[in-house]
Amino acid sequence: MRLAGKRVVVTGGARGIGAAMVRTFAAEGAAVAVLDVLAEEAGKLAAEVGGHAVEVDLADVAATRAATQSAVDALGGVDVLVNNAGILRFAPLLDIEPHEWDEVFAVNVRAMLVTTQVAVTSMVAQRAPAFPGDVVGKVVNTASMGGKAGGAGQAHYAASKAAVIGLTRAAAEELGPLGITATCLCPGYVLTEMGAGTRTDADVARWSARSPLGRLGQPEDVARAALFLASPDSDYLTGEALNVAGGMVTH
Numbered sequence: 001m002r003l004a005g006k007r008v009v010v011t012g013g014a015r016g017i018g019a020a021m022v023r024t025f026a027a028e029g030a031a032v033a034v035l036d037v038l039a040e041e042a043g044k045l046a047a048e049v050g051g052h053a054v055e056v057d058l059a060d061v062a063a064t065r066a067a068t069q070s071a072v073d074a075l076g077g078v079d080v081l082v083n084n085a086g087i088l089r090f091a092p093l094l095d096i097e098p099h100e101w102d103e104v105f106a107v108n109v110r111a112m113l114v115t116t117q118v119a120v121t122s123m124v125a126q127r128a129p130a131f132p133g134d135v136v137g138k139v140v141n142t143a144s145m146g147g148k149a150g151g152a153g154q155a156h157y158a159a160s161k162a163a164v165i166g167l168t169r170a171a172a173e174e175l176g177p178l179g180i181t182a183t184c185l186c187p188g189y190v191l192t193e194m195g196a197g198t199r200t201d202a203d204v205a206r207w208s209a210r211s212p213l214g215r216l217g218q219p220e221d222v223a224r225a226a227l228f229l230a231s232p233d234s235d236y237l238t239g240e241a242l243n244v245a246g247g248m249v250t251h
Helices: 016-027 039-049 061-075 098-126 155-178 201-208 219-230
Strands: 007-011 031-036 052-055 080-083 137-142 180-187 241-244
Touching: 007 016, 007 061, 007 098, 016 031, 016 039, 016 080, 016 219, 031 039, 031 061, 039 052, 052 061, 061 098, 080 098, 080 219, 098 137, 098 155, 098 180, 137 155, 137 219, 155 180, 155 241, 180 219, 219 241
Parallel strands: 007 031, 007 080, 031 052, 080 137, 137 180, 180 241
Antiparallel strands: none
16 A cells, blocks of 8 residues: 555546556555546546546646646645656658647647646645655656657657656756655557557567567556656655666666
8 A cells, every 4th residue: 555645646547558557556545536538438447446537638728727626626635646648649750740749749748737737736735845855745747768769750749758758857856845756757668549550460569579578568567667656665766767668768
């Protein structure tokens, strides 16, 4: 019960990696609120774990701000914010339209800024650090291996995930004195619903060969890493971008 008594908000928690996080956090004692545009799936998962669900389009700034506050209020406060929501788009670099670039950044990066502003404001109001290094709140962001290694055909996605890493590092610098850590996860290839329609068996075999472990990730692999970052076990870790890529990226 590593998160006993903790209140956790998870964006993009209705399915895939986010759903695995929600189940993992709940199993470890956390009260969880799920923010997602997939209202029905989020509601079913919230009911399964005894949590709360809030429907939101994270591309809408005002709606994101209101939904995050609603989730915090439903939990009676917040101890951990997990910014997991993201969208994946494919297009050759020379064909990406500005509106497509903006769409990816709106959900993958800008929404993280808005949710962080709301959640951290609540964290700060709840309790001040009792001593230097006392951790009173945590922000965990989901970036990607693509944010470090790039990726042909997905420049807007890779650039947005590099921005998440940069945002996390800046947040760690600013929020540390407030007793709040900021970290991010960089998953490699993970078999989820996102991108399922674009991958083939040959793709899976080729990607698996890139890992010294010889397999792709599962949502639970990332969820367990998120649990570590959300738990007191990582209290002296901030600003880090933790690879969960089976050795495909090691820097």
